[in-house]
Amino acid sequence: MTEAAHKLDLKGDATLQTIEGMKREILAALEKAPRVEASIDGVKEFDLTFVQLLLSAQKTAAAKGKTFEVVSLPNIYLVRMAEELGIPRPEGVGDNWPW
């Protein structure tokens, strides 16, 4: 039986000033469970550091044989930012890219 996914509800701002805290949250969640399902619906403000963090989280999970997935509905501003930056779809990330 597969282990239930760890639900991670990311909230508040995800900007240069606050991103370190969010990184710790994700890191802790990834240590706890093999599969993390993160919701970003509660994120109020974000900048490029947030995109870097999500990419790194996915890369880290993959390196550890785990899964980090964003399960929120597509966020138009995040989609737009990823497109404008030419962010590639990470390996293994399916239809929900870029979240």
Added chain:
Amino acid sequence: MDALRAVFKEEALELLTELEDGLLELEEDPSNMDVVGRIFRAIHTIKGSGGMFGYNAVSEFAHDVESVLDRIRNGKLTADKGIISLTLECRDMLDTMIDVEENLTDEMTAKRDSLLLRLKAVGGQKAEAVAEPPRPTPKPVEAPAEDKLKAGSDGKLKIYRVRFTPGPNSLKDGCDPQAILKELKNVGECKITTRVSSLPLLDELDPTLSHLSWNIIISTTSEVSDISDAFIFMDSQANLKIEKIDDEDIPGDEPAPRLGDILKDRGEVDHAAMAAAELKREPIGQYLAKCGVVTPEQVEEALVEQEVIRDQRDRRKVNTTSVRVAAEKLDYLVDMVGELVIAQARLTQISLKRNDSEVMSIAEEVERLTAELRDSTLGIRMVPIGTTFGRFRRLVRDLGGELNKMAELETEGADTEMDKTVIEQLGDPLVHIIRNSIDHGIEHPDERRAAGKPESGTVKLSAYHGGGCVIITIQDDGAGLNPEKIRRKAIEKGLIMPDAEISDRELFQYVFGAGFSTAEKVSNVSGRGVGMDVVKRAIDQLRGNITIDSVKGKGTTITIRLPLTLAIIEGLLVKVSEENYVMPLQVVEECVDLTEKDLAAAHGHHVAHVRDELVPYVRMREWFAVEGEKPPIEQLVITTNDGERFGFVVDKVVGQHQTVIKNLGVMYRDVRGLSGATILGDGTVALILDARGLAQAVADG
């Protein structure tokens, strides 16, 4: 730049038509990947050219549409009715954005934003709705888009490779790569790829530092300095490299550089590694990545570069095989050829008078060359009528939905060529007719079922050449016209007497009268009696004619006959006293003598007995009040129109004459029976007769 923008607009409208046609085709056959490829290319070109010519909002919006089409192309999305409708709406939005030069009203902006959200919903996840999203931290206000052809630019399209790595502390220093890249998009069409390979794993990640770098391939007419201007706010530790990799001086048929050469040029492989890779049977990129000589990201970047160069060179190749010319220039050319035809006719006439064999031989040569020049010039203006069919397909689809009817458009003869001017002026009348066919002709599905017809009605639009003209028919299998109703209406309006004996075909012609509508309900589609008279007038102006055939319960067929060109006609030159007249040859059936004996046999009536048939006629001398004595034997020129024969009595038939049509001035515009004038070889003026109009005028008294 205005001229370039005008070219873009013209090209974009063609592409939007192609997009619309493709989408409607895809709706019928959602698995047709050729059509998907075609519509993808259309939107891709709009996006690219839009960006190049300063239509940035158009380019961005087209990009979002392209993303959806890309998912269809990759089989991740099915082109169902909803997606097709959404994409058609987006196509209309692009049309509006280009039309208003991106100066959208609030209402338009709201509509565009709502379309964007719907696009994102289908472009991203399967979810129907899009959550109210958190917004990114506001960025510094973006500098306004500048004209891309800056002073100092040579106006040639070039491709640059831009490599940009912000310094590690750039984010803390307030450098915003997103704003820079956005600014760069104002310079030209950009293909952006991000390198994420240097991004550390979470445990080693300092998320406040910058870990990404960018590779941008930009197609633009601007110079290096314009590109570096976009990076003016980058941090001091950033690394920026701009290199030109292609320009218009390289011919379009030169193949794009090979992947290995690009990698070498980028400094990512050395000569030895390349030489080793070239000996392998594997694709170079794959082999080099497998050996760890380059990263998959580097291969991807080189592939993007290759694709952009190939794309641009392909476009250059196309540009060398066709030339876009302004319609006015073409019209001027046709006018000049018209004048040449007149001058040539004079030359021929004078050479005959002088009886000088040398001059005659030159005149003959000039005549031959003029004819060739005339045919090829008119040929340039000929375009297939199918170019307008696309908009009707959309019209039928949208009207069907609006009126809750099921209707399909079938087309035939899309390749039939006609003068561009005629086709342009034909669009609106055809729209009116098709609207009427669906609104009044095609019944609701339940009515059709009850009448034993298929639920979906058909409107068939055909075009073909026949008898020196183009015949267009619009045929529907709807309810047909009701002759009794039209008769009642015509009586009510005092157009016919209650006891008048009149054929259905003649009766149907009343539908073209101003304010004549038998529709009981006025819809916003048709039924106000405005339209069919406008249609008739438009067709008359094109020197064509329009008739209706209809069988109650079975359907209606509207037939339009139009001349191939508006510029030159083949005519029959006739004379009454010293006056010259030209009759369009296409309506002339035969010429017979009209003797005193024939006149006596008719007992004063204007009819001639020709081959056991009575042919009514008009004496041109009387009609146009020409002075002078009539000859003892006159000529009767018999014409046919929709099977009806009508004669014109003239003094003399001179012969066939090629006629360059000149418009009559305002004074003569309302004179019935004349469609223009022409200048003959000896400099005299001849009036061109509208045989049908004149016959009608005579009948009306």
